[in-house]
Amino acid sequence: MPLSKKEEKILKSIIIPSENDPNKPEFPPHKPHFPATPTYKIKVPGFSNVWLKDDSINIFSGTHKDRLAWEVIILYRNFLLAKKQGQLKKTLPNFSVISSGSSAIAIGRMLKHYKLPHLNVLVDKNIDKNICESLPSSHCKVFKTDLSKKQLSPKEILLLTKNKNGFDLTSNQGVAMEIGNYDWMGYEILNNSPDYCFVPFGTGTIFKKVLELNKLEIGYGKKDPRFKGKKNILKNCNFMGVTTNNPNTLADKLFAPHLPFNKMDNDWMKFYIDSGFCGKNTGIYLVKETYLVKAMKIADFQGIRSEPSGISGLALLLQLKNKIPKNKKILIINTGKLRI
Numbered sequence: 001m002p003l004s005k006k007e008e009k010i011l012k013s014i015i016i017p018s019e020n021d022p023n024k025p026e027f028p029p030h031k032p033h034f035p036a037t038p039t040y041k042i043k044v045p046g047f048s049n050v051w052l053k054d055d056s057i058n059i060f061s062g063t064h065k066d067r068l069a070w071e072v073i074i075l076y077r078n079f080l081l082a083k084k085q086g087q088l089k090k091t092l093p094n095f096s097v098i099s100s101g102s103s104a105i106a107i108g109r110m111l112k113h114y115k116l117p118h119l120n121v122l123v124d125k126n127i128d129k130n131i132c133e134s135l136p137s138s139h140c141k142v143f144k145t146d147l148s149k150k151q152l153s154p155k156e157i158l159l160l161t162k163n164k165n166g167f168d169l170t171s172n173q174g175v176a177m178e179i180g181n182y183d184w185m186g187y188e189i190l191n192n193s194p195d196y197c198f199v200p201f202g203t204g205t206i207f208k209k210v211l212e213l214n215k216l217e218i219g220y221g222k223k224d225p226r227f228k229g230k231k232n233i234l235k236n237c238n239f240m241g242v243t244t245n246n247p248n249t250l251a252d253k254l255f256a257p258h259l260p261f262n263k264m265d266n267d268w269m270k271f272y273i274d275s276g277f278c279g280k281n282t283g284i285y286l287v288k289e290t291y292l293v294k295a296m297k298i299a300d301f302q303g304i305r306s307e308p309s310g311i312s313g314l315a316l317l318l319q320l321k322n323k324i325p326k327n328k329k330i331l332i333i334n335t336g337k338l339r340i
Contacts, residue, residue, distance in 0.1 A: 003084050007092075010115055011084070014077040020183075022226045027070050027184055028058065029110075034226065035188040036067075039331070042302055044314065046321055049329045052314075053189060056305040056336035060113070061106035063310065063336035064206070067185055068103060069110040072169065076116050096120040096161040097169040098147065100253060101131035102338045105138045107169075112139035120161035122170075124148070134340045148257045182206050186213040187226040193233045194331035196324060198313030201241035201284055202254045206333070211239055215277040233329075238279035240320075242287050242312040250292045253309035253335075291315040299334075310335040 003011065017024035017032060025034040037055045044050045058066035072095065082088040094117045097104060104121040111119055121140045123132060124147040135142045143161045152160070154168035186209045189197065199207045216222035218231045243254050272278050292308040295315035299306050308315070313332040317324065324330070 003080065006115070007080055007083070011077065011080040013114060014073055014080075016074065016077070020224055020226055025184065027067060029070055029073070030059065034184065035191070036184065037188070039188075039192055042298075042304070042332070044298065044317065044330075047317075047324075047326050047330060049327060050317070051192060051194070051329065051331050052304065053192070053331060053333045054304070054336075055185075056310065056334055058106075058336065060109045061102055061336075062305065062339035063102045063106060064182075064185065065102045065106035066110070067182060069106040071181060072107050073110055073114055073116070076111075076114070090165075092117050094118065094120055094163050094166040095169050096122065096157050096163045096166055098122045098152070098157060100124070100127065100256075101135075101340075102253060103169075104135060104140050105131075105338060105340075108135065108139035120163045120166065122147075122152075122157055122161050130340055131338070182209045183213065184226070186210045187224065189331065189333065190214060190217065190227065190229040190234060192331050193230040193329070194237055195233065195279075195328035196238045196240065196281075196317075196330045197333070198240050198242060198316055198331070199333045200251075200254060200309055200312045200335050201243040202256070202309070204241065204284075206335075207239065207241040207284075211272055211278065211282075214239070215272060215275075219275065219277050234278075235276055236279045238281040240281065240313075240316060241284040242316045243284055244287055244312075246289065250289060250296075250308035251287065251312050251315075253307075254287075254312060285316055285320075287312050287315045288319055291319040294318050304334065305337050306334050307337040310337055 016026045022034045025032040027036050037057055039051050039053045042050050042052045055064040056062055060066045079088055079092055099121050108119045119140045121135055122143050125144045145160055154171050157168045157170055182205060189210050201207050214234055217227050218235045244251055247255055249255050269283050273280055273282055292315045295311045299311045311334055
């Protein structure tokens with residue numbers, strides 16, 4: 001089936017300069033540059049060398065989820081190429097996703113920007129009212145259910161979102177291999193060569209990617225052209241994922257009753273540590289609510305745009321204040337704050 005004029009125009013608008021050339025980055029799509037978001041020094045009482053990797057500047061959602069959204073656009077580019085070559089003999093499919101807001105809004109807005117099909121979104125029945133009301137204007141069709149009951153399969157997600165002929169972005173393993181890569185972000189993080197790196201841990205995608213890239217670069221000499229980190233520092237870097245098991249947490253993006261894929265477990269982390277791929281304190285840590293409040297006050301005072309989930313790395317640093325050397329280089333990953 002040949003492409004329509006509209007589809008040809010869309011295909012030409014999706015430009016991927018390279019997959020790993022730092023001089024020809026692919027993100028952000030409107031003005032690619034590497035690193036895509038800034039890292040700058042911040043003031044944290046008791047510490048002298050704290051830096052913030054700030055993904056709040058992403059224009060579509062104000063969060064790191066813009067990076068995920070761009071990967072979805074690339075999926076549609078693949079569909080368009082397949083259709084042009086006669087391999088896809090139907091209309092472009094819709095995607096479905098379970099979301100608390102950030103992923104759906106980022107993807108939906110970017111799909112709208114490229115004039116691609118809307119996103120079908122499955123949300124919990126108790127979703128924040130303001131977020132739910134913003135979804136339709138963000139190119140999303142909304143479907144509600146009780147997400148606490150059970151973990152849903154891709155087929156169930158498609159059924160609940162009335163998307164029989166589409167694809168699920170949440171837990172389809174094949175789709176998951178194409179999106180949620182975060183490799184460009186991973187290299188942006190590693191190139192800072194921190195002694196301690198604090199990463200919000202919801203699904204764990206960013207944390208896992210950073211550890212994998214660190215292993216490849218310092219352990220196996222992968223030598224990706226994007227890598228400019230200091231191996232002697234990174235092999236001892238303590239990567240600290242921040243999460244919560246509190247269903248009523250302020251960091252609502254870090255808690256879900258069911259996750260689509262297994263989190264990294266202790267054995268996995270122990271293997272990385274014992275193999276010399278990271279520091280001995282690398283792991284997943286539970287953050288206390290009181291420190292989330294303190295972190296937000298520090299962020300607000302310095303004009304850092306974030307929310308408790310996004311700035312949870314700073315909260316964990318405050319929580320572990322007496323266990324972290326005060327002069328070491330510390331990198332906090334701020335995943336941003338959703339622009340409703």
